[in-house]
Amino acid sequence: MPLLELRGVNTHYGAVHILKDVDLAIYPGELVCLLGGNASGKSTTLKTLLGMVTPTTGDVVLDGESVTHQSTSYRVERGVTMVPENRRLFKRLSVKENLELGAYLRTDREGIANDMERIFELFPRVKERMNQKSGTLSGGEQQMVALGRALMSDPRVLLMDEPSMGLAPALVQANFELIQQIHEEGVAIFMVEQNANMALSIADRGWVLQTGKVVLDDSAEALLANPELRASYLGESGNG
Amino acid sequence: MTATSDNLSMLEAPGINWRRQIRFALVGGLSSVFIALAGMPVGLDGRNIIQPVLSMGYLALLWVPFVFASLAGSVVILEGMSERERDAKDLAAGALVGLGSSAGLIILMVLIQNFNLRDPLVNWSPQLLDLLSFDRSTGLGMLLWLILGTTLGLLGGAMHVVPAKVRSRILAVALAVLAVSVLETFLTDLLEGFGLETLTDFIYYKRGGLEVSGAIVVAALALLIPLLVGSKIEGIKTRVVEMPSEERRRVNLLLLTVGAALMLVLPFFLGKITNELLANVGLFVLLALGLNIVVGLAGILDLGYVAFFAVGGYTTAVLTSPNSPGFSPELPWPVALIIVVVLTGIVGLFIGAPVIRMRGDYLAIVTLGFGEIIRLLFLSDWLSGWFGGAQGITNIPGVDVGIGTVKGTDPRSVFLLVLVFCAIAIYVSWRLEHSRLGRAWMAIREDEDVAEAMGVNTTNTKLMAFVVGAVLASFSGAIFSAKVGSIFPTSFLMLVSIIILVVVIVGGMGNIVGVIAGALVLIGVLGGPKQPGLLQEFSQFKLLIYGALLVWMMLKRPEGLVPNVRRTRELHQEEFLQDAWLKGEIDTDDDEDSQ
Ligand SMILES: Nc1ncnc2c1ncn2[C@@H]1O[C@H](COP(=O)(O)OP(=O)(O)OP(=O)(O)O)[C@@H](O)[C@H]1O
Ligand SMILES: [Mg+2]
Numbered sequence: 001m002p003l004l005e006l007r008g009v010n011t012h013y014g015a016v017h018i019l020k021d022v023d024l025a026i027y028p029g030e031l032v033c034l035l036g037g038n039a040s041g042k043s044t045t046l047k048t049l050l051g052m053v054t055p056t057t058g059d060v061v062l063d064g065e066s067v068t069h070q071s072t073s074y075r076v077e078r079g080v081t082m083v084p085e086n087r088r089l090f091k092r093l094s095v096k097e098n099l100e101l102g103a104y105l106r107t108d109r110e111g112i113a114n115d116m117e118r119i120f121e122l123f124p125r126v127k128e129r130m131n132q133k134s135g136t137l138s139g140g141e142q143q144m145v146a147l148g149r150a151l152m153s154d155p156r157v158l159l160m161d162e163p164s165m166g167l168a169p170a171l172v173q174a175n176f177e178l179i180q181q182i183h184e185e186g187v188a189i190f191m192v193e194q195n196a197n198m199a200l201s202i203a204d205r206g207w208v209l210q211t212g213k214v215v216l217d218d219s220a221e222a223l224l225a226n227p228e229l230r231a232s233y234l235g236e237s238g239n240g
Numbered sequence: 241m242t243a244t245s246d247n248l249s250m251l252e253a254p255g256i257n258w259r260r261q262i263r264f265a266l267v268g269g270l271s272s273v274f275i276a277l278a279g280m281p282v283g284l285d286g287r288n289i290i291q292p293v294l295s296m297g298y299l300a301l302l303w304v305p306f307v308f309a310s311l312a313g314s315v316v317i318l319e320g321m322s323e324r325e326r327d328a329k330d331l332a333a334g335a336l337v338g339l340g341s342s343a344g345l346i347i348l349m350v351l352i353q354n355f356n357l358r359d360p361l362v363n364w365s366p367q368l369l370d371l372l373s374f375d376r377s378t379g380l381g382m383l384l385w386l387i388l389g390t391t392l393g394l395l396g397g398a399m400h401v402v403p404a405k406v407r408s409r410i411l412a413v414a415l416a417v418l419a420v421s422v423l424e425t426f427l428t429d430l431l432e433g434f435g436l437e438t439l440t441d442f443i444y445y446k447r448g449g450l451e452v453s454g455a456i457v458v459a460a461l462a463l464l465i466p467l468l469v470g471s472k473i474e475g476i477k478t479r480v481v482e483m484p485s486e487e488r489r490r491v492n493l494l495l496l497t498v499g500a501a502l503m504l505v506l507p508f509f510l511g512k513i514t515n516e517l518l519a520n521v522g523l524f525v526l527l528a529l530g531l532n533i534v535v536g537l538a539g540i541l542d543l544g545y546v547a548f549f550a551v552g553g554y555t556t557a558v559l560t561s562p563n564s565p566g567f568s569p570e571l572p573w574p575v576a577l578i579i580v581v582v583l584t585g586i587v588g589l590f591i592g593a594p595v596i597r598m599r600g601d602y603l604a605i606v607t608l609g610f611g612e613i614i615r616l617l618f619l620s621d622w623l624s625g626w627f628g629g630a631q632g633i634t635n636i637p638g639v640d641v642g643i644g645t646v647k648g649t650d651p652r653s654v655f656l657l658v659l660v661f662c663a664i665a666i667y668v669s670w671r672l673e674h675s676r677l678g679r680a681w682m683a684i685r686e687d688e689d690v691a692e693a694m695g696v697n698t699t700n701t702k703l704m705a706f707v708v709g710a711v712l713a714s715f716s717g718a719i720f721s722a723k724v725g726s727i728f729p730t731s732f733l734m735l736v737s738i739i740i741l742v743v744v745i746v747g748g749m750g751n752i753v754g755v756i757a758g759a760l761v762l763i764g765v766l767g768g769p770k771q772p773g774l775l776q777e778f779s780q781f782k783l784l785i786y787g788a789l790l791v792w793m794m795l796k797r798p799e800g801l802v803p804n805v806r807r808t809r810e811l812h813q814e815e816f817l818q819d820a821w822l823k824g825e826i827d828t829d830d831d832e833d834s835q
Contacts, residue, residue: 052692076695084693090686101683104676105695153695 001064003028003157003188004049004080009058011041011048011212018044019055020212026157026190031183033191033199035223036209037232042192043085045209046159049190050082051075077105079156086166087146091135095126095145098134102152111154119148122181140171147178157188164195176202200224254315255324261333264312265340272304272344279363280781281371287777288449289421295449296777297371301345305338305389309396312337326401331394338393342385345372349382409463416462421450422765425774426514433509500663507655516651517764519723520771522658523716524763528743528755529665530712535741536750537678538705539685540596541604543737544611548710550732551587552717554618555580557633557727558626564633566626573639573722580718581711588710589703596702599688611737619729632728639722648723661715669752672708681705682750735769742786746793762786 002025011019018041026032036042047053049060051072060068067075081102090098099119103112120127123144129137134145143163150158163179164172172195180202183189193199200206200220208216208229216223223229275281285297294302313330349372351357357364373381399407420427420443428440443454450458480491507515527549534542558564559576571579591610595603618627627633638647639657646653672678680701683691692698721727739762747758766782767773778785 050693052689071697072692073695073697076693082693084690088687088690090683090690092686093682097679097682101679101691101694101696104680104683149694 002026002061003063004190005059005061006045006048006055007059007061009048009055009060011044011053011055013044013053018212019048022058022209022212022214024207024214024217026188028156029183029186029188030204031180031189031191031202033193033196033203033206033220034209035193035196035199035206035229040209041212042209043161044212046082046161046190046192049075049159050080073105076153079154080159081150081153081155081157082159083146083150083161083163085161087142089134089137089142089145089149092133094131095134095137096130098145098149099126099152102149104153106152106154112152115152115154119151122151122178123148139167140174143167143171143175144178147182151182151187155187157190158182160189160191162192162194164193164198172198196229197224256313256329256333258333261312261336262340264308265337265343268304268308268337268341269344269347271308272301272341273348275300275304276345276348276368276372277361277363278781278784279368282363282365282367283780284777285371287775288445288447289418290452290455291445291447291449293452296775302388302392305341305392306396308341309334309337309393310399311396313397313400330400331397334397335390335394338389338391338396339386340389341393342389345385345389346382349373349378349385353378409466412466413459413462417450417455417458420458421455422774424448424450426510426517429511429514430509432511503659504656507652507659510652510655512651515655517772517774519651519655519658520768521759521764522655522662523720523723524740524743524768525662525756525759526658526665526716526719527713527740528747528759529662529669529752530709530716531740532744532747532750532752532755533669533672533681533712534705534709535744536755537673537685538681538702540702540705541600542607542706542709543604543741544591544607544609544614544734545709545713545740546732546734546736547591547611547614548584548588548713549717549720549736550614550618550729551584551710552580552714553721553727553731554627554633554717555583555714556718556721557636560722561633561636563635564626565624565628573637573718577715577718580714584710584714584717585707588707592703592706596699596706608734608737611734615729615732615734618732630729632726634726636721636725636727638725639719646722648725654719654723658719661719665712665715666752666756668708668712673750673752677701677704731770733769739763739769739786742790746789762789 005025006022009019009022010017022041022045024034024045034042034045044053048055051060051067051070051074055068058068059066062075062078062080067078090101093101099116100112103115106112125141126144126148129141134142137145147163160179164175167175176198179189179191183202191199191203200223203220205219206216206223207214208223216226216229218226280300281297283297284300285295287296288294289296289299313334315324349369352364352366352369352372369378372385374384376384399410402410424444428444431437431440443450443457445451445454480488483491507518510518527545530548531542531545534540534545556573556576558567559569559571559579560573562568562570591607595606595610598606617623619629621629623629624631638645638653641657644650644653646657648654680691680696683694683696684698684701688698691701720731724731743758743762744755745758746762747756748754763771763773765774766778766785767776772779773782
């Protein structure tokens with residue numbers, strides 16, 4: 001059974017039709033990615049999955065149960081978490097407070113403390129800077145805190161909106177390695193990326209969104225080999 | 241010198257920036273003229289600081305050359321920069337800035353003498369000219385300003401030439417004399433409470449202000465006391481800082497208990513006027529703590545906060561006064577308070593529910609409107625059968641607390657009651673700030689969308705801030721009602737909302753200690769919207785000073801008067817870490833700049 005699903009979802013902003021009959025399913029523990037050009041509706045898809053936007057028709061299904069009309073906190077509590085576009089830390093709060101806010105809906109003190117330790121093991125630099133205001137961290141450090149904050153909710157599926165956006169080239173690689181590492185711990189990852197090459201190289205499957213419609217739905221290898229996709233997203237013209 | 245050749249990495253602090261000095265001289269001149277034309281010298285001349293040498297009116301002008309000169313001379317010393325040797329040139333720069341300030345006044349004197357602009361500028365008056373001439377001939381007055389301005393500017397510049405220790409001593413002495421003079425009403429009251437009238441008679445002049453001899457004694461004490469006990473206090477401080485956190489917490493708790501106990505006995509040593517004044521301050525502390533939760537923690541810019549104060553006050557009046565025009569159950573105050581709290585909380589929900597969906601500017605404007613609507617409802621003919629319209633509700637009884645009655649004619653009792661509620665409000669604020677709810681508020685303040693993505697129910701959480709804020713305001717309203725004994729719509733003008741907001745901003749948003757300090761300084765010294773402060777002469781300039789303070793705070797100290805200790809410590813640590821990083825002591829292999 002898929003962990004999280006969109007079934008025939010149409011989403012509007014006001015009268016504007018953004019998502020058009022979108023179907024997609026994320027299974028437990030897999031790493032999948034959603035590709036698409038600017039304004040194709042990628043972020044909207046994530047917001048619909050998390051419940052920050054309610055679809056006009058169609059269903060969001062979590063563990064086989066329709067959560068279309070459930071709140072965001074209901075979904076977060078059941079293991080869906082987002083790493084927002086551009087990281088968006090709580091800038092004037094300390095790193096520690098940011099992490100604690102990630103665990104906002106959890107009540108198991110022990111589990112929270114354990115996860116905090118786990119994150120410090122994963123990112124020793126975050127521990128060093130625990131009391132620093134997060135707004136003053138470097139871009140790479142902010143990315144670690146953003147990931148850490150998301151992990152603090154003990155998620156089953158992580159929705160990541162362009163995790164490599166705004167990172168220096170050297171960090172992009174490291175960042176993808178981190179994502180893989182988190183994935184290997186058993187967290188399903190649904191990643192929105194512009195960097196299609198890199199994303200597909202670690203993903204199992206992927207979708208391509210064009211003006212709100214899913215135009216391709218295939219395995220990562222197939223997508224990588226798809227000449228149309230290569231032409232439009234992988235920055236290559238014709239056969240490389 | 242050869243220093244540059246063998247120590248290239250050492251940056252030299254920049255020399256005197258003459259352009260900056262000239263700018264400060266000009267601004268000083270304009271400020272002096274503005275202060276003079278705003279009527280401060282004449283309006284404040286009646287209040288002595290040191291009799292007969294210095295009145296507050298002259299002080300309003302004399303601080304300008306000194307402070308501007310010393311500000312113009314300050315430089316930020318960056319890391320790795322050596323402090324420049326200060327010399328006679330710095331004195332000259334200070335004198336220049338001081339000269340600028342007095343030049344402004346001299347030009348003003350010439351203009352007043354030759355033109356009459358009294359029509360638009362009410363303070364363009366012979367009295368001002370007389371005052372500026374020191375009641376002598378205009379020519380002599382100008383000469384005196386020239387000398388005074390230049391000398392004070394020189395002294396301002398000299399502040400950077402003398403060693404830092406001397407500088408802080410001089411400032412401490414000046415501030416001590418000023419404070420003792422400004423706090424006259426409070427201190428005489430307190431000293432009389434201890435039966436020390438002879439001391440007050442010695443220090444203070446009969447009709448206000450310090451005696452010269454008194455000023456000298458105060459200055460000497462301010463100079464000597466730190467010399468005698470300074471090192472001891474330092475020692476104790478370091479010992480406390482070095483204590484293990486467990487023990488330190490116990491010391492803090494002890495200090496807190498002693499402080500609280502002192503606060504509770506303080507009213508018994510104070511006279512009527514001071515108790516009254518502090519009771520007013522306390523009412524504003526309650527309001528400011530409430531607004532601090534809404535604005536400071538949750539980041540909701542509520543400009544109509546007075547509405548909850550009004551609802552609290554009016555509900556208390558209706559429930560307790562025999563003169564309540566509509567419904568008059570004449571409940572005892574404590575019982576009424578429960579209903580007041582519940583009702584104000586509900587009003588908070590009702591006003592909050594539609595408002596909470598808006599953000600930023602829209603929210604500010606709509607809350608401003610709600611604040612006025614509530615006042616107009618109380619004023620309206622439509623509801624005058626309940627709230628008495630412009631006649632208000634009178635004859636509100638005091639609070640019967642068993643051992644006595646708290647009522648306006650006995651300010652001591654009111655102050656005690658206010659203290660109890662302030663303690664409750666402080667405790668509640670402190671607990672909330674460190675609770676899960678408090679963290680959710682801060683998350684919303686920082687980034688509402690992300691807070692929602694973390695699972696925070698933003699609507700309910702923001703509503704909670706509104707309700708908690710409303711309840712704290714209702715405490716204040718309920719006490720206000722019983723204290724004044726009557727209640728009218730004019731007590732709840734928009735100005736009240738604005739002043740509470742200024743207290744919160746000046747104190748430092750989200751900072752409990754700061755907010756209390758802000759209320760003490762602003763309401764206690766300058767006065768509230770209608771309540772006189774220690775400096776009653778200031779009442780006509782209150783709003784001007786509030787405004788100036790607000791602008792200055794926003795520009796220079798957005799963190800508030802009392803910086804949050806925890807935050808500054810973080811900042812230092814931050815700086816330390818960044819230094820270490822700059823020096824390469826922390827590995828940076830995965831940092832973005834490595835590419
Ligand atoms: N709150 C909103 N109100 C109205 N229109 C919106 C809103 N949010 C997004 N849109 C519009 O919806 C469309 C899809 O936006 P979305 O953010 O999902 O794009 P995206 O694929 O994430 O683009 P990008 O790669 O630039 O982040 C865009 O045309 C955008 O202008
Ligand atoms: Mg996007």
